[in-house]
Amino acid sequence: MRHHNTFKLYLTGRExxxxxxxxxxxxxxxxxxxxxxxxxxxxxxxLKTFNR
Structure with a gap:
């Protein structure tokens, strides 16, 4: 088993x-x-932008 010290951060905002x-x-x-x-x-x- 391999363990990865990673995680995801999400910053969101709506106009x-x-x-x-x-x-x-x-x-x-x-x-x-x-x-x-x-x-x-x-x-x-x-940095990814969605729903523009």
Missing amino acids: SDGITETLFRKTVAAFNKRLAESKADTVGFV
Whole structure:
């Protein structure tokens, strides 16, 4: 049995709730900054946009 230390993070937002694409991208950037400050490895992170 192999164990993988991986997990998925999902950030979601809807324009109908006032979350514009610009605001969402700023939020992702701030989140990534916090991860970098904690020395988290974000190399494998992928930003995907659904239902545009």
